Amino acid sequence: MTTAADRRFVRQRAGRRCEYRRMHEDDEPFFAFHLEHVIARQHGGTDELDNLAWSCHGCNESKGPNLASVDEVSGRATQRLKVGS
Numbered sequence: 001m002t003t004a005a006d007r008r009f010v011r012q013r014a015g016r017r018c019e020y021r022r023m024h025e026d027d028e029p030f031f032a033f034h035l036e037h038v039i040a041r042q043h044g045g046t047d048e049l050d051n052l053a054w055s056c057h058g059c060n061e062s063k064g065p066n067l068a069s070v071d072e073v074s075g076r077a078t079q080r081l082k083v084g085s
């Protein structure tokens with residue numbers, strides 16, 4: 001289970017940007033960002049910080065429990081961008 005402290009840490013580590021498409025929170029006024037599991041728990045992912053990513057609503061919705069997201073512009077699969085780690 002993730003904690004409020006995990007959420008704050010991951011959000012700060014990501015610079016308040018989506019770790020998939022780099023969109024900044026300030027550029028998304030309508031939907032809150034999410035703390036999400038890079039590898040979903042149902043696929044054996046843990047709650048360790050290395051497996052947590054800050055994600056915009058769009059990436060979180062399109063990624064679901066899978067390991068990558070789909071870029072809406074190119075239609076190609078994207079992966080989490082490693083930032084600050």
Ligand SMILES: [Zn+2]
Pocket residue numbers: 018019020021022023055056057058059060
């Ligand atoms: Zn995103």
